[in-house]
Amino acid sequence: MSASAPTRRRLDPDARRRQLIELGLRLLARHPSAEVPIDRIAEEAGISRGLLFHYFPTKRDFHVAVVTAAAELLVDVTDPGPAPPEERLRRSLEAYVDYVTENRDLYVALVRGAAGADEELQRVFDRTRGRFAERALDILGRPDAGPLLRTAVRGWLALVEETTLDAPRTGGVDRAALVDLQERVLAGVLEAAG
Amino acid sequence: MSASAPTRRRLDPDARRRQLIELGLRLLARHPSAEVPIDRIAEEAGISRGLLFHYFPTKRDFHVAVVTAAAELLVDVTDPGPAPPEERLRRSLEAYVDYVTENRDLYVALVRGAAGADEELQRVFDRTRGRFAERALDILGRPDAGPLLRTAVRGWLALVEETTLDAPRTGGVDRAALVDLQERVLAGVLEAAG
Numbered sequence: 001m002s003a004s005a006p007t008r009r010r011l012d013p014d015a016r017r018r019q020l021i022e023l024g025l026r027l028l029a030r031h032p033s034a035e036v037p038i039d040r041i042a043e044e045a046g047i048s049r050g051l052l053f054h055y056f057p058t059k060r061d062f063h064v065a066v067v068t069a070a071a072e073l074l075v076d077v078t079d080p081g082p083a084p085p086e087e088r089l090r091r092s093l094e095a096y097v098d099y100v101t102e103n104r105d106l107y108v109a110l111v112r113g114a115a116g117a118d119e120e121l122q123r124v125f126d127r128t129r130g131r132f133a134e135r136a137l138d139i140l141g142r143p144d145a146g147p148l149l150r151t152a153v154r155g156w157l158a159l160v161e162e163t164t165l166d167a168p169r170t171g172g173v174d175r176a177a178l179v180d181l182q183e184r185v186l187a188g189v190l191e192a193a194g
Numbered sequence: 195m196s197a198s199a200p201t202r203r204r205l206d207p208d209a210r211r212r213q214l215i216e217l218g219l220r221l222l223a224r225h226p227s228a229e230v231p232i233d234r235i236a237e238e239a240g241i242s243r244g245l246l247f248h249y250f251p252t253k254r255d256f257h258v259a260v261v262t263a264a265a266e267l268l269v270d271v272t273d274p275g276p277a278p279p280e281e282r283l284r285r286s287l288e289a290y291v292d293y294v295t296e297n298r299d300l301y302v303a304l305v306r307g308a309a310g311a312d313e314e315l316q317r318v319f320d321r322t323r324g325r326f327a328e329r330a331l332d333i334l335g336r337p338d339a340g341p342l343l344r345t346a347v348r349g350w351l352a353l354v355e356e357t358t359l360d361a362p363r364t365g366g367v368d369r370a371a372l373v374d375l376q377e378r379v380l381a382g383v384l385e386a387a388g
Contacts, residue, residue, distance in 0.1 A: 108309075108310055108316070109310065111310075112309055112310035113310030113311065114310065115302075115306055115309070115310060116302055116303065116305075116306035116307030116308065116309060116310050116311070117307065117310070122302070129356075146366065147361075147364035147365070147366030147367050148366065148367050148371060148375060150360075150364060151357050151360045151361050151364055151367050151372075151375070152357065152375055152379070154356050154357065154360050155352075155353035155354070155356045155357035155360070155375075155379070156353060157356070158349075158352040158353050158355060158356035159349035159350060159352050159353040159383075160349070161352060162323075162348050162349045162351070162352035163345050163346065163348065163349035166344075166345045166348050166349070167341075167345050170341035170344060170345055171341065172340065172341030172342065173341050173342050173345050177342060178345075181342065181345070181346055181349075181386055181387055184382075184385075184386035185346070185349070185379070185382060185383055185386045187382070187386075188378075188379060188381070188382020188383065188385060188386055189353075189379055189382065191378075191382060192375055192378035192379045192381075192382055193375055
């Protein structure tokens, strides 16, 4: 099924919901904005605005669903799969840097945007950061970490985000140097919180 | 002059602008939101909505002015004044942690919120982070730092933000432990980018 082809086919509710969210992500990837363009999405899905609101009672519900999907996608594309710890760390950092660099505007509008938005979107952001933190602690062999190391690892994730967004603007830090830096700082964070 | 007392006095344009921004900050500190409540502000300033729009042509202009003021206030309250480098670092981190902890909702809505908003607000956020980065590099005696260290220090500032917002939620990291962590990670960042 191509979600971009206008269709008036009947879809079961879950499939329709997924189709609409996917359309939302695709449209926002081209034209990032804090607002999902509801009319455009109903049009591209070949359904009425009213039917869209049947699946997502408010614009806001739809926006939260799209942000959640963007966050889940990011967690998925950065999953390093099974490998030795150092390789898992490197792979997930490279995948993160590549995804965020290629989808910068979408990332900033949806994922980073959620961090400073209302409580519901902050919860989506926190959950995502929490999942990245669990993955990092797992890679470090410290799934049982105490509060200081947990907070420190969340801080490191914020550093990974900021350096990834900043490096391309400086023109002087390439992908390998960036990932090296992120890896080395994690070692420093472990020591600082140890 | 008390900005909170309703007044129909004539104020010169700069004073009026400052009064309105100050009211905006004060109202948002009590009820943080992505939207500045224009009607409420005009009412508290004792001016008409129309006159408010004379000073700030759009709601958006006013919002940008309030976010800019919030960011400048943060730069000011964290200024450590003259002291030896280590003391300057400690003082500015303590002031930052105290301010952000006490004004958490305002900080998240206005300062962090700007990082994921539209281009104009992102520029305000970037300028603020840039000023903090200059200060940190100055304290480190590295005002001439190259792109890697600059990016790394910006990343460290993101870590300082995230750990400050996260620590109170864990219940297990007090102010001293938090600032210690932030200081130690900066040493690690210097080494990693060195």
